[in-house]
Amino acid sequence: MSKFYVTTPIYYVNDSPHIGHSYTTIAADTLARHMRSVLGDANVRFLTGTDEHGQKAQAAGQAAQEFVDLVSVKFRNLWKKLGISHDDFIRTSEERHIRTVQRALDIVYKKGDIYKDTYEGWYCTPCETFWLVSQLAEGQLCPDCKRPVEKISETNYFFKLNKYKDWLIDHIKKNPDFIRPQIRRNEVLGFLREELNDLCISRPKERLSWGIPLPFSPDHVTYVWFDALINYISAVGHFDDKGAYISDWWGKDTNVVHLIGKDILRHHAVYWPIMLHSLGIKPPDTICAHGWWMIGADKMSKSRGNVVAPLDMIDKYGLDVYRYFLLREVPFGLDGNFSEEAVIRRLNSDLANDLGNLVYRTLTMIEKYYDGNIPAKELPVASCQLPVNEQEKKIRNKINSLPDEIAAKFTAGSDFNFSAALEEVWKLINLANKYVEETKPWNLSKENKTKELERFILVLVDAIRAAGHALKPFVPGTAGEILRQIGADQIKKGKPLFPRIECS
Numbered sequence: 326m327s328k329f330y331v332t333t334p335i336y337y338v339n340d341s342p343h344i345g346h347s348y349t350t351i352a353a354d355t356l357a358r359h360m361r362s363v364l365g366d367a368n369v370r371f372l373t374g375t376d377e378h379g380q381k382a383q384a385a386g387q388a389a390q391e392f393v394d395l396v397s398v399k400f401r402n403l404w405k406k407l408g409i410s411h412d413d414f415i416r417t418s419e420e421r422h423i424r425t426v427q428r429a430l431d432i433v434y435k436k437g438d439i440y441k442d443t444y445e446g447w448y449c450t451p452c453e454t455f456w457l458v459s460q461l462a463e464g465q466l467c468p469d470c471k472r473p474v475e476k477i478s479e480t481n482y483f484f485k486l487n488k489y490k491d492w493l494i495d496h497i498k499k500n501p502d503f504i505r506p507q508i509r510r511n512e513v514l515g516f517l518r519e520e521l522n523d524l525c526i527s528r529p530k531e532r533l534s535w536g537i538p539l540p541f542s543p544d545h546v547t548y549v550w551f552d553a554l555i556n557y558i559s560a561v562g563h564f565d566d567k568g569a570y571i572s573d574w575w576g577k578d579t580n581v582v583h584l585i586g587k588d589i590l591r592h593h594a595v596y597w598p599i600m601l602h603s604l605g606i607k608p609p610d611t612i613c614a615h616g617w618w619m620i621g622a623d624k625m626s627k628s629r630g631n632v633v634a635p636l637d638m639i640d641k642y643g644l645d646v647y648r649y650f651l652l653r654e655v656p657f658g659l660d661g662n663f664s665e666e667a668v669i670r671r672l673n674s675d676l677a678n679d680l681g682n683l684v685y686r687t688l689t690m691i692e693k694y695y696d697g698n699i700p701a702k703e704l705p706v707a708s709c710q711l712p713v714n715e716q717e718k719k720i721r722n723k724i725n726s727l728p729d730e731i732a733a734k735f736t737a738g739s740d741f742n743f744s745a746a747l748e749e750v751w752k753l754i755n756l757a758n759k760y761v762e763e764t765k766p767w768n769l770s771k772e773n774k775t776k777e778l779e780r781f782i783l784v785l786v787d788a789i790r791a792a793g794h795a796l797k798p799f800v801p802g803t804a805g806e807i808l809r810q811i812g813a814d815q816i817k818k819g820k821p822l823f824p825r826i827e828c829s
């Protein structure tokens with residue numbers, strides 16, 4: 326496919342953004358940057374945004390719009406600080422979104438996929454979710470946040486999820502990349518083996534005035550998830566007069582990828598594809614659910630009161646240390662434990678000792694042996710005649726294979742395994758460091774082995790350059806700095822890229 330469209334969840338504006346939110350956004354940013362390098366900037370679209378119609382904003386009363394304006398800005402500012410390269414930021418309180426939600430509701434209603442009924446359920450206000458009695462945690466508590474739920478009975482509108490259940494199962498089975506990783510796909514198929522209830526997609530306006538009115542029943546507003554999921558299409562297209570969805574980013578030629586946390590898998594892998602199917606729109610190509618950042622045994626979340634602010638981490642360790650840590654520490658689908666000790670460990674070993682040291686020692690040698698001039702851009706003929714050196718061969722092979730190895734990890738089939746992609750880069754860095762230690766260039770210099778020394782330096786320069794290019798999507802600032810330092814005609818090494826931090 327010639328185009329690529331990647332999204333993050335749109336985040337609730339009740340919280341200040343924490344590490345968990347920044348994780349999905351940094352992952353999507355890394356993926357978007359990589360895909361831009363493959364397909365060109367104009368063929369990649371990266372969307373994030375804020376989900377603003379919740380009961381929590383409603384709690385702000387008359388001032389709901391002012392409240393969401395304020396928090397939405399916090400997210401935007403954070404993304405700026407994190408170097409996020411989104412092409413668009415959608416807010417569900419925007420006109421373009423409201424219009425699309427209302428058109429979608431109208432189309433699905435006229436198709437006969439929405440009906441009116443009286444509903445009785447257990448409602449969790451903080452999670453904005455209805456639960457069946459059988460789903461409640463012990464003591465009639467919400468299974469997610471473990472707070473008390475309320476029994477609610479009201480007349481509402483329902484979306485015929487169950488009508489499309491068999492279609493969805495079939496679609497999941499035929500498309501192995503549709504839900505990733507495999508464990509999440511199995512989880513959804515397991516969920517679909519049980520009875521699938523139709524989805525309540527409205528709330529009475531008297532209970533929730535802050536929301537998008539149903540076009541066919543102004544006394545109701547749209548359930549926040551039905552509203553929120555539509556963001557993925559409202560940002561990149563519109564419905565024409567006949568109800569056909571028109572978009573440059575949702576056709577056969579576009580690979581549509583939603584990155585989400587595993588907490589919102591059911592909404593994305595069950596409700597969303599069925600909503601799209603009812604609207605006559607193809608499902609996304611991939612929904613990839615990552616794990617949670619935990620603090621000890623608990624998920625990091627505002628309700629558990631254990632959140633860490635990304636800005637504090639960036640101020641303390643620097644942006645690229647933070648990005649690197651999140652992307653490297655755990656494979657994308659798995660849970661990870663967040664601690665500053667773990668950040669410091671990665672900083673000291675991978676960034677300072679391995680990467681920083683390789684760049685620093687190489688630049689030092691170029692300054693010392695060649696007055697800061699990289700000996701030659703191409704291998705001099707004389708040095709080509711030297712016997713093949715096994716270590717050099719390994720490094721050159723790794724330089725050549727690295728781009729494809731990384732590209733292979735940036736696929737749905739590999740669960741967008743950023744950590745494994747970084748591991749490949751580090752294999753090259755480690756080979757190069759080992760080469761320095763084993764070659765002992767100071768001896769080459771002492772013994773006047775100029776051809777050998779020159780060829781040795783050129784291999785290191787090529788390895789650093791390859792690592793610099795490979796690191797661009799992950800740590801764009803550092804990659805740029807490496808390429809600048811190694812690319813300059815006259816080398817003048819700056820401070821080490823990553824000073825070590827001693828643990829107190």
Ligand code: MSP
Nearest residue numbers: 334335336337345346349376553554586617618625
């Ligand atoms: N508004 C909904 C999403 C609607 S998408 C159509 C929502 N918002 S949220 O603010 O609660 O964000 C949830 C997302 O934040 C998760 O899916 C995940 O991407 C990220 N994370 C929040 N806490 C997290 C962790 N502790 N660890 C990793 N990511 C988590 O749900």
